[in-house]
Amino acid sequence: MALRDARTIHDTAAERLAGLDQRYTRVRRALVELLAGAEAPLALPQLLERDRSLAQSSAYRNLVVLERAGVVHRIVTADEFARYELAEDLTGHHHHLICTTCGEVRDFTMPPGVESQLEGALGRVAGENAFAADHHRLDLIGTCADCAAAR
Amino acid sequence: MALRDARTIHDTAAERLAGLDQRYTRVRRALVELLAGAEAPLALPQLLERDRSLAQSSAYRNLVVLERAGVVHRIVTADEFARYELAEDLTGHHHHLICTTCGEVRDFTMPPGVESQLEGALGRVAGENAFAADHHRLDLIGTCADCAAAR
């Protein structure tokens, strides 16, 4: 997750929540803590498993709040569960390797040159289509090493 | 959807289904017909609306079959419904503009130079991670012109 200083992340989270008149509560802190410590985006069952004190509904509810505050980003794959990670401005821009067999998601980054050329091209595409782009999403879909070995 | 000759698409669909010992039935043909004629990936309600003779369960069931046969591709967005389009080898490689407000999906293509450089970089990333890449997915997430105008 390329985590930055933990204090900074919590401070930032608290600030952004405050901007929406939301508190930085125990559950919210726990979620941010888990996501900051994770090596990949986590699905809800994984979150509940890693912190047994979390209630399912509260986790979902607070992930929505954290997403609205721009602290957490929600990833939808073809997998059954949505996955959550810290927002890109907290972790750095990256992309995902998505395994269609086990559903796991892993981060990767592109060489800066390719990335910037990509951004340029996407900017042009957005302009041509009068599309107000918020961000782009680039994923590699396939089979991870573990799943390939397992069959 | 950059559709090719309609006859070719149906023939190809029939062939691929035959390879899995599946028939090319009325419902399956109707689904392929709709997707080939659509200007964008369609969600299930849109399919049912465009062909009132389709039963919901049969549509879902056959989309699964068509996807397994490599005729149809399923797209998952943050939107409530999954969307379906013809497989890329039938329509050509392309990407998606995804509107987070209305959920609509629109196709776009990248300049060949950028696309090929991208492929090269992704190939290298896959190699480094021992990841067997099946395909990549590049989407632009934001607000479409209609939704931007509407607010």
Add this chain to the structure above:
DNA sequence: ATGAGTGCAAAGGCTTTGCATTAGG
């Protein structure tokens, strides 16, 4: 005290499945 936050349980909503009927080869 008083409104936000929490957690349990129940409801929602997209998708899948059971089963009896129909049709294609």
Add this chain to the structure above:
DNA sequence: CCTAATGCAAAGCCTTTGCACTCAT
């Protein structure tokens, strides 16, 4: 004929919501 496919209705499953309780300000 006989198996695959269809369609209705019901069930599944992830996620959201209702509501009473708790906690922080």
